[in-house]
Amino acid sequence: TNRVMIFSKSYCPYSTKVKELFTTLGVECKILELDLVDDGPRVQDLLLEITSQKTVPNIFVNKIHMGGCDKTLQAHQSGLLQRLLQDESATYEYD
Ligand code: GSH
Numbered sequence: 001t002n003r004v005m006i007f008s009k010s011y012c013p014y015s016t017k018v019k020e021l022f023t024t025l026g027v028e029c030k031i032l033e034l035d036l037v038d039d040g041p042r043v044q045d046l047l048l049e050i051t052s053q054k055t056v057p058n059i060f061v062n063k064i065h066m067g068g069c070d071k072t073l074q075a076h077q078s079g080l081l082q083r084l085l086q087d088e089s090a091t092y093e094y095d
Contacts, residue, residue: 002030003085007047007058009035014069015057021076027085062087 004022008015010033022029034040034056047058051065059066061084066072075081 002028003062004029005060006031007043007056008033009056011035012056014055018057018059018069018072021072025076025085061085 004027006015006018006022006029008019008031019029019031032043034044037043044054044056048054051058051067053068055068057069057072059068059072061081064084066075066081066084072081075084
């Protein structure tokens with residue numbers, strides 16, 4: 001079950017950090033490496049339009065926009081991330 005979508009870049013240390021966090025939490029993620037796909041720049045433009053965020057990683061949890069690495073680590077610290085991940089009513093999956 002992929003409840004987490006990470007728009008990433010393969011060389012980005014912040015992307016690596018969030019991917020490691022979700023691995024540590026045992027949470028499977030759908031990951032798109034924007035630097036490795038032809039559509040990358042177009043997807044990044046769309047993400048900017050939708051989220052007003054220019055940078056990667058750009059993370060969605062159960063369809064909720066989480067933000068980048070800093071925001072995700074904050075949400076982990078505060079417990080918000082775990083609550084979003086445990087929300088059984090939100091069954092959206094990125095597949
Ligand atoms: N503070 C940001 C976060 O917490 O996610 C840092 C993210 C960041 O600086 N990412 C770089 C980026 O997206 C790549 S390592 N630069 C612009 C770009 O690649 O278009």
